[in-house]
Amino acid sequence: MRAAKPPVIQIRRVTKSYGHGDAVVHALRGPMTGGGEPLGVDLDVAEGDYVAVMGSSGSGKSTLMNILGCLDVPTSGRYLLDGTDVGHLDEGQLSLVRNRKIGFVFQSFNLVPRTTALAQVELPLAYAGVRAAERRRRATAALGLVGLADRAGHKPNQLSGGQQQRVAVARALVTAPAMLLADEPTGNLDSHSTEEVLGIIDGLNARGRTVVVITHEDEVALHAKRVIRLVDGAIVSDVRQAPVDGPPPALAAAAGVVA
Amino acid sequence: MLRFAVAGLAANKVRSALTMLGVLIGVASVILLLAVGNGSSVAVKDSITSLGTNALTVSSSASRGSVTAAKKLTVEDAKALATATDTPSVKSVAPVVTTSGTALYGNISYQPGQIVGTYPAYFETSNLKVGKGDYFSADDVLNSRKVAVLGSTTATELFATEDPVGKKITIGGTPFTVVGVLKTKGSTGFNDPDDVVIAPLPTVQNAFTGFGSVNQILVQASSAEATTEAQSDITRILMGTHAIKDATKVDFRISNQTSLLSARESTDRTFTVLLGAVAAISLLVGGIGITNIMLVTVAERTREIGIRKALGAPRAVILGQFLAESTLLSVIGAGLGVLVGIAGSHFPVVGIKPVVIPESVLGAFGIAVAIGLFFGSYPANRAAALRPIDALRHE
Ligand SMILES: Nc1ncnc2c1ncn2[C@@H]1O[C@H](COP(=O)(O)OP(=O)(O)OP(=O)(O)O)[C@@H](O)[C@H]1O
Ligand SMILES: [Mg+2]
Numbered sequence: 265m266r267a268a269k270p271p272v273i274q275i276r277r278v279t280k281s282y283g284h285g286d287a288v289v290h291a292l293r294g295p296m297t298g299g300g301e302p303l304g305v306d307l308d309v310a311e312g313d314y315v316a317v318m319g320s321s322g323s324g325k326s327t328l329m330n331i332l333g334c335l336d337v338p339t340s341g342r343y344l345l346d347g348t349d350v351g352h353l354d355e356g357q358l359s360l361v362r363n364r365k366i367g368f369v370f371q372s373f374n375l376v377p378r379t380t381a382l383a384q385v386e387l388p389l390a391y392a393g394v395r396a397a398e399r400r401r402r403a404t405a406a407l408g409l410v411g412l413a414d415r416a417g418h419k420p421n422q423l424s425g426g427q428q429q430r431v432a433v434a435r436a437l438v439t440a441p442a443m444l445l446a447d448e449p450t451g452n453l454d455s456h457s458t459e460e461v462l463g464i465i466d467g468l469n470a471r472g473r474t475v476v477v478i479t480h481e482d483e484v485a486l487h488a489k490r491v492i493r494l495v496d497g498a499i500v501s502d503v504r505q506a507p508v509d510g511p512p513p514a515l516a517a518a519a520g521v522v523a
Numbered sequence: 524m525l526r527f528a529v530a531g532l533a534a535n536k537v538r539s540a541l542t543m544l545g546v547l548i549g550v551a552s553v554i555l556l557l558a559v560g561n562g563s564s565v566a567v568k569d570s571i572t573s574l575g576t577n578a579l580t581v582s583s584s585a586s587r588g589s590v591t592a593a594k595k596l597t598v599e600d601a602k603a604l605a606t607a608t609d610t611p612s613v614k615s616v617a618p619v620v621t622t623s624g625t626a627l628y629g630n631i632s633y634q635p636g637q638i639v640g641t642y643p644a645y646f647e648t649s650n651l652k653v654g655k656g657d658y659f660s661a662d663d664v665l666n667s668r669k670v671a672v673l674g675s676t677t678a679t680e681l682f683a684t685e686d687p688v689g690k691k692i693t694i695g696g697t698p699f700t701v702v703g704v705l706k707t708k709g710s711t712g713f714n715d716p717d718d719v720v721i722a723p724l725p726t727v728q729n730a731f732t733g734f735g736s737v738n739q740i741l742v743q744a745s746s747a748e749a750t751t752e753a754q755s756d757i758t759r760i761l762m763g764t765h766a767i768k769d770a771t772k773v774d775f776r777i778s779n780q781t782s783l784l785s786a787r788e789s790t791d792r793t794f795t796v797l798l799g800a801v802a803a804i805s806l807l808v809g810g811i812g813i814t815n816i817m818l819v820t821v822a823e824r825t826r827e828i829g830i831r832k833a834l835g836a837p838r839a840v841i842l843g844q845f846l847a848e849s850t851l852l853s854v855i856g857a858g859l860g861v862l863v864g865i866a867g868s869h870f871p872v873v874g875i876k877p878v879v880i881p882e883s884v885l886g887a888f889g890i891a892v893a894i895g896l897f898f899g900s901y902p903a904n905r906a907a908a909l910r911p912i913d914a915l916r917h918e
Binding site for chain 1 (some may be wrong): 534826830911
């Protein structure tokens, strides 16, 4: 019974602010108290869910995502990942979590310079201690999945923006992480590439991976089972479009058309 | 990991090469300068031992605090030393007079550095070997024969390629028959030991200096260990002949090669230490160069570090990558430095032939690599400690 499982992501009263005094910026703050104190953001994401995070520029989407990906630490509040409080983990355990549990796709692709696409995708496997031959096999498969098998030997400066983004997606899914976090994975792609990348992500979710994706585009949000809207660092709406344990809406619709 | 490090260095060839050059110069100068210092002390040691470590030189000195004029050394003093029966430490005795003059052969005229009048024992004591002909004999001394042995420099100056043995030369109007030519000893500094004419003592006294005092008495001790004993024997005997009661008021001085040797050695050591210090500083500067480059590299690649950490790179991997780079820099730089240092030590520097000290090669290499590790670890640590998001946001 999936519904009985505890949520993979639980954040409680999380705030993130930058700067001090008058210049302070509350990138994440949640609802305010009467006295103007931020209460913090609460959010649960169930295993297998497909969440789209929307909001205008500067509303705190990336800030939230970085905290979910254990790349940043909240100013206050708690983050439980699979029931463990991430705040209590040390450096080594955190790198393990980043490596094993999370696949991260950045808003700016963040590929390692001067490194071929294949080596790029092999990196997380190398850090996980996977042997060279196995690493090569899985990385090649992941590149094939994003349609870049023929670009394996190319370095980032020899790839188009869309191709770089697909390498980043391949790198995020090569370790088969339980959770895929994508910060505007289609922001730099044309509609055709967008459909391709979304197709890959839908497929991953259909196989049980939890997906959180940030987007500005309504078409992208249509692929998600649940849509969250942020305004000025607080969640203002949370809409469910499809049940957690069903297939992602786009795949369901396609299946429906065929049927 | 090594492959990553090589790729990292290759990404900025000029910079890596310049950093290595810094280390290279440091290591090479340590090896070379220490080799020069060592070479000079080896040369001094060689020249002193070539004089014979068993040799003791007695020379006259005015006794301090005494009003009476110092008694000069005489042939009688030498005879007293030679005939004393209770002195097994003294092997042979040779009184020495030195003078100068111009030697003539045919129409060639040459002024040798020194004209020495002495006994045959002088040759052995001073470690002089005859190359052509023979030494003069005790008989020549007894009969004041006008014979001479030439140093190799003097021989070539006067005779060029001709064989001097049996030829007659004239020195200050006195004809001498050349009986032998010494083997070349080689220069040990300003005076050339091969630029001499050596003749029997009475002959030289008769022709030049007169039968008064002698300049030195050269004594050969029976062994290197016996020099101290010989020294006290000589003191005792000469105090007798000079009628001196107080050992602090002697009018002669005995110097041995060992004391000369240790004096020269200690100045040489100071010299070597100074050279070493200069070289060590350049090695340190090379190390600072590594730190600098690694700091720049880390700053430049902070975003990359952020990406790697976001992908789950453990701290040790990041640390290892940058340490591997800095160590590689210093190992290659130091390795080339060793080659350059050893190659450079094949050429004489300011007249000194450098002699490489093996320890200095190992030491310089080891220190350079240690410096690479040590100075590289600071930037590497800084890189590894970054929080992923801070590294990613780095401009
Ligand atoms: N390191 C920082 N220092 C100061 N302020 C920051 C920092 N990072 C983010 N902010 C601020 O926090 C707020 C939220 O930023 P965030 O990057 O989360 O926005 P976003 O919703 O992802 O926007 P976009 O859609 O443009 O990517 C912004 O006002 C931004 O200026
Ligand atoms: Mg953003």
